[in-house]
Amino acid sequence: MSELHGRLIWLACCVVVLAVAYQIRHISFQTPSGVLKLSVASFTQAGANQVAVQKTLPDNWQWHNNRTSHGFYRVQFSIADLDNSVKAILIPTVRSNVSVALNGEKVGDGGSMQPPIASNLRKPLMFVVPHGLLQTGNNILEVELKSSVSGKGFLDAIFVGPHAALNPAFKRHNFYRITLVESITYGLLITTLVIAILAGLRPQNKEYAWFALATFLWAAHNATNHITNIVVSNHVWDWFSYVTLGWFALVAPVVLARFKQQIHPRFERFLLSLAIVLPLLMLVLPQPAMHAMADYLWYPLAFSIGGGALLFVAIDAWKTNDLESQLLTASGLFIIPYALHDLLIVQAVLPWEDGFYIQFGAVVLLAVFTMILLYRLVRSTNEAELLNLNLSDEVSKKTQEIQAAMERTRLLEKNEWLSDERARITRDMHDGFAGQIASVLSTLKSGRFEAAEVETQLEYSINDLRLMIDSLDNEENDLVTLLGMFRYRANPMLEQAGIELDWVSLPPDTRIELLPATALHLLRIMQEALQNAVRHANCTRIKISATHNPEYPDEVLIRVQDNGVGIATELLDEPSKGKHRGLRNMRYRAEQINAALDICSTDTGTSLSLTLPAERLDQPSS
Amino acid sequence: MRAPKFTVAVIEDDEAIRARLIADINVHEQLTVGFDSAFLSESLEWFNSNSVDVLLCDLGLPDGRGSELIAFCRAQYPEMEIMVVSIFGDEKNVLNAIEAGATGYLLKTESSDRVCQSILDLLAGGSPISPTIARMIIKRVESDPRPSAIDQADVPNLSKRETEVLQGLVTGMSYQEVADRLSIKLDTVRTYIKSIYQKLEVRSRGQAVYQASRLGIAGLGDDK
Structure with missing residues (x-):
């Protein structure tokens, strides 16, 4: 419903436009009152032996198939009572130029009578009669007519009368035909300049450039309507006038299409070839053929x-x-009747003295076009501004979202890691500490126990618990600190047992970090080795050393050596068979942390070597 | 003539541990318990008008943080030796206590004779530092450079020697081994450690003043 409304309104607009366009007739010449209108003349074609013929003014040579471009009109008129006022002669329309003489005295001309002949296509001509030249009674007015195009001369009716009576009509006519068109030309040139600047600034929007070209062509064509004194030959001038208007008509489709964001390369190429070939042809053709071609083909x-x-x-x-299309067609409608009207004038169907209207036709269209382009520009600027605003909002919103998502991921990972660690610690506590305490408890319950044994077992459990805590709480699980803590914790036990400890650790600035699980395995292997030495080796000295493997700098070599009695060979070979679960556990733990465990035992002592990959100790194979 | 007895205060909320500590200390011929309590408020009140040679203080008390009592006693009685009673693996809190003014720490699980030995060691000027704590101190001082707004003397950094002592301790060396390595006397190592303790406390106080002045708490940062 609303769409239909829109269309109806548009159609109504079109009708209004046509109605307004029709009002152009009011700018035609208005005969002044109180003056003499001369419309009967005897015409003599230039050249030898030409016979004078009777003509009625306005006289268009096209109507009587006169092929000449030069002729003389002679008008006789009489004035009964001559007053003292200044008199003038007014000719509303000529083609192309006239020289006027009254009673044998020249009163003026419309410009050069020699090639290039002045082009008075639109210009009304008025000549003030010198005082005393006009006489009471009979007067003879001689008008020499020269046309730049042979066979296309035109002389309008001639008005003679007081200057005061003729002047308003002349001024009005001059305004519509020259001043207004001149103003339009300047306006179009300014528009061209503005649009061309825009086109330069936004080369990606080609429609701006095309539109600038269209306005320039129209301005150029308009200029041929009001420039009288031409500097090139009449031939070239007329050609220029034809070509600029024709080009405008050919550029218009391109502008319209591109304006609607449509590009038809083949069609544009076709138009381009037309725009080049036909004007070139016109330029080389002889004058009459060129005009015929312009009027009937171009x-x-x-x-x-x-x-x-x-x-x-x-x-x-x-x-x-x-809406844009509707505006464009409605405003473009002006062109159609004016173009048809002018075409009919050119082809002598309509009277020449009507004058041309086409110069007014495109003004509304071009104005609407300019407004739409500027509106688009403003709109896109506004949109860009809004977009910028929204964009910064969007960006900060997205940043927050990403941060939140990252935080969630981090939390999830942390939770997962925590639950993994929790499971491992629980397992450790259950397998280690809880089992040991349960075992002590059952020993106590049995009633048969030695206090020293229970004490040893409990001490063992507490030590194991300490290892667990050290493996968890150590700052960043730094290997050096971990080993330091091991020694720190081991001190009381060794002092009590009266065993001397030789301690060699890595340099303090060594940076090797372990996972808690890896740290705990390592500490338990060392604890087991130390406890074995203290309890079973019957030694007096223990050396614990941690060094970089001299052959592989990425490995750390940890050694626990004692000077005790050594371990029985069968225990070493098949540790699972004996009561010594400790040895088997050590091997298992070494495997878990990808370390090589080597135990070498003689009757003069035991040496345990653990080789850890020091670059990546953190991922024990599961 | 018998050696003079040193008085000890035991502030610990675990009844069993407190009882054991009191028993262990009283047994020793050089030590005697002068005050014991399970509460911060009670202790603060007592220390308002009384003093001891050594304070054993648990950090987690039912009515407040032990570090508050440590800071109070450090301010009131600069000569007092203060030991944090800690469980193992609680090095962060021990470090905080040292910054509050503690000069040593004692593990709750320590055997009876070592409890007294630790106290006597401390009285003799030997503050203990475990490898983990040594490393934490190094890291804290490194990552927490002296705030420029505070007068240089207020927030001392560790000297090169002190850092070297700490680095030795990180690797698990005994004081004697550290002394051998650095070619200095054992007593000098003890002096260094004592001074490290003091610097930590002073630093943390300086830091607190700096923070307070940064937060614009009136008067605290001014010299007036």
Whole structure:
């Protein structure tokens, strides 16, 4: 419903536009009152032996198939009572130029009568009659007419009367035909400049450049309507006038299409070839042929294409109900009747003295175009601003989201790691500490026990618990500190047993970090080795050393050596068979942390070597 | 003539441990318990007008933090030796206690004779430092450079020698081994450790003042 409304409004607008366009007739020449209108003349073609013929003014040479470009009009008129006021002669329209003489005295001309002949296509001509030249009674007015195009001369009716009576009509006519068109030309040139700057600033928007070209062509064509004194030959000037208007009609479809974000390369190439070939042809053709070609081929073709493009936009406007298209077609409608009107004038169907309207036709279209382009620019600037605002909002929002997601991931990972660690610690506590305490408890319950044995067992359990805590709480599980703590904890036990300890550790600045699980395995292996030495080896000296493997700097070599009685060979070979679960545990733990365990025992002592990969100790194979 | 007895205060909320510590200490001929309590408030009140040679203080008391009592006693009685009663693996809290003014620490699980030995060691000027604590001290001083707003003397950094002593202790060396390695006397090592303790305490106080002045607490940061 609302779409139909839109279309109806658009159609109404079009009708209004046509109605307004029709009002252009009011700018035609208005005959002043109180003056003499001369419309009967005898015409003599230039050249020898030409016979004078009677003509009625306005006289268009096209109407009587006169092939000449030079002729003389002679008008006789009489004035009964001459007053003292200043008199003038007014000719609203000529083609191309006239020289006027009254009673044998020249009163003026419309510019150069020699090639290039002044081009008074639109310009009304008024000559003030020198005092005393006009006489009471009979007067003879001689008008020499020169046309830049042979066979296309035109002389309007001639008005003679007081200057005061003629001047308003002349001024009005001059305003509509020259001043207004001149202003439009300047306006279009400024528009061209602005749009061209925009096009330079936004080279990606080609429609700006095309539009600038269109406005420039229109301005150039307009200029040919009001510039009288030309500097090039009439031929080139006329060619320029034809070509600029035709080019405009050919550029218009490109502008419209690109304006609708459509690019038709093949069509554009076709238009380009037309725009080059036909004007070139016109330029080389002799003068009459050029004019014929412009009137009967160039203009009709170019305007058909331009009008067709407008029709396409009109169809689009109807289909899509798009406001921009509707505005463009409505404003473009001005061109159609004016172009048709002017085409009919050129072809002498309509009277020449009507004058051309086309120069007004595109003004509304171009103005609407400019407004839409500027509006688009403002809109996109606003959108960009809004987008920028939203973007910074978006970015900070996204940053927060990502941070939150990362925090969640980190928490999940931490939770997972924590639950893994919790499971490991629980398992450790259950297998180690709890089992040991339970075993002590059952020994106590049995009633048969020795206090020293229970004490030893409990001490063992506490030591194991300490190892667990050290493996967990040590700052960053630094290997050096871990070993330091081991020695620190071992001191009381060794002192009590009266065993001398030779302690060699890694340099303090060694940076090797272990996972808690790895640390605990390592500490338990060392604890087991130390306890074995203290309890079973019957030794007096123990040496514990931690060094970098001289052959492989990425390995740490940990040694526990005693000077005791050694371990029985069968225990070493098959540790699982004996009561010594300790040895088997050590091997298992060494495996868990990818370390090589080597136990070498003689009757003069035992040496345990543990080789740890020091670069990556943190991932024991499971 | 018998050696003079040193008085000890035992502040510990675990009845069994307190009882054992009191028993162990009283048995020793050079030591005697002068005050014992399970509560911070009670202890603060007592120390308002009384003093001992050695304070044994647990950190987690039912009505407050032991470090508050440590800081109070350190301010009141600069000569007092203060030991944190700690469980093993609680080095972070021990370090905090040292920063509050403690000069040593004692593990709750220590055997009876070692309890007294540790106290006497401390009285003789030997503060203990475990490898973990040594490493924590190094890290703390490194990662926490002296705030420029505080007068240099207020927040001392560790000397090169002191750092070397700590590095030796990190690897598990005994004081004697550290002394041998650095070619200094055992007593000098003890002096260094004592001074490390003091510097930590002073540093933490300086830091607190610095923080307070940064937070704009009036008067604290001013010299007036």
